[in-house]
Amino acid sequence: MSDGVIPGGLSLAVPSKGRLEEMTRKAFSTARLSISRPGGARSYIGSIKDLPQVTVRFYPAAEIARELILGGVDMGVTGTDLIHEASENGEENVLFVRGLGFGEADVVVAVPDSWIDVQQMSDLADVASDFRARHGRWLRVATKYVNLTRRHFAKHGIAEYRIVESAGATEAAPAAGSADLIVDITSSGSTLQANQLRVLEDGLIMRSEANLIVSRTADWTPLRKAQLEALLAKMGGVPPGISTLL
């Protein structure tokens, strides 16, 4: 246990910035659990009023997913997509307690609108199969969702492609010539449209939403389980007994 953590207490990871942080804190304060961050945006530790046993840790959303999977924090708020992306079997190591009604986004496969012959993943499989023979290189998919892409493509029998990892502005990759198509997150579809990209008919890889998530790999003593139940009861919207699944 590191400094400032009450032995037997719980750690809760909260997104450290932006709309996700704002909405998470709002969701907790609606349940009369107001999260305070004494040092402001520069501090990475906070607390919940009246719940001294809970330590709040502020992390980037992707890191929260990794920590939950590895058991570095007991619970946290992050996108379902990030849990699925963080590790090939990430979802087995966590428990999705409930969606929080924000951060909704779809992870999708999108191709240039001008690919009028490609409507479905099966079309993409055909294109991928002889792409190398035609162009002397693999079909390239730009994405930051490496694991999700591999799984989805494998499910559709597509093996002949390469992933180009993209840190940001994935939607610009086809026009920039660094990839042929993309796998990216979209909420309204307007960014894709603006870049003249089209989601395949069966190109929805997953629907994602900010979730309250509990780590299965954390060290769950009976005391800590009881503390978790108490916190979840305060949050509401969760049937009692979640901790028996841990």
Added chain:
Amino acid sequence: MKSASERYAALVRLVESRTVTRSQPPLLLPAGPYFDLAGEEFGRNLLLTTTNNGVEYCLRPDFTLPIAQDYIEEGMLGTPAAFTYLGPIFRQERSTPVEFEQAGLELLGHEDSDQALDQVLTFARWALAIYDITAPNVRLGGVGLFEAFLEAADVPPAWRSRIRHRFGHPEAMERLMERLANPEERTTAPAPDSRDTVIEIVTDAMLSGGLSLIGSRTPEEIADRYLEKQALDAAPVPAETVALLQNYLSIADVADSAFDRIAALCADAGFDFSEPLFKVRNHAAQLQALSPNAEVIFDASFSPRLDYYTGIVFEMTGSDGAILASGGEYDRMLERLGSPEPVNASGCSLWVDRMAREAGDE
């Protein structure tokens, strides 16, 4: 009863026998060629490490690729060669790193490919015998046989490549078969556009999307595939051909019966398929002769998911279903690695730890 170390010593003698060259590629290899050859699906299993300038290396995930690459680089194309190997390989499985001991044989550039394959099967058989495994479950598959079948069954060529491409992937194949069996009701009449018009439309769309016309799929390529799709929709594969394909793919039986069933299926459909079957029958018989106690199954839909396999493929499994040996013919592999033409190649890999477990050494 042999001890674990005696068995291992016997395995070393096998891979160092006089007629073969034992190859020892480095443990750390550039990752690029693996991705190039096998794509993302295999790539996800690599244990990667990156240099400061961003070049990716991997811990040796298999021996076949570096051996084949060396063969080309050493200027041995056209020369028959026999390489063996024995040593650790590294993969990740479900995000956990795993080290395996692997042994194997690669026969490259042998003129008589049937004989080469029989040698590979014999090698696998001997290796298993060292571990007292005399009755493995053997599964044979025919990649070449399926390609020949598609041709003989008169499947339209444009569909042939689509079907061939899904061979070895049961789910994708099943989806395609369903699509073929229930052709979609067309909601719109085919556009009566000429090829030139379609190319023009695609070109306009590409330019307005800011896409280069030459860097990726070209307007011609997209237009052609679009028109081909329309033509295919207009002329679906006949229902009896789809049924024939489905029947063929569902055959998995003791080798001789499986071949008889395929022959009967083809005879019913009105064509003679005995010649393509002949070669597979011979290898199955050879395998059966090598291990009279083994059950040799021919599974018509069995194929590794790598498109460089060409002829016959096999795997041998132990009592718990774990794969002990696998391999086959992969004539397209050296071409993919830069050889100007296909080179006869066959080989097998043996999972030493699993053989040892099967023998009760651990």
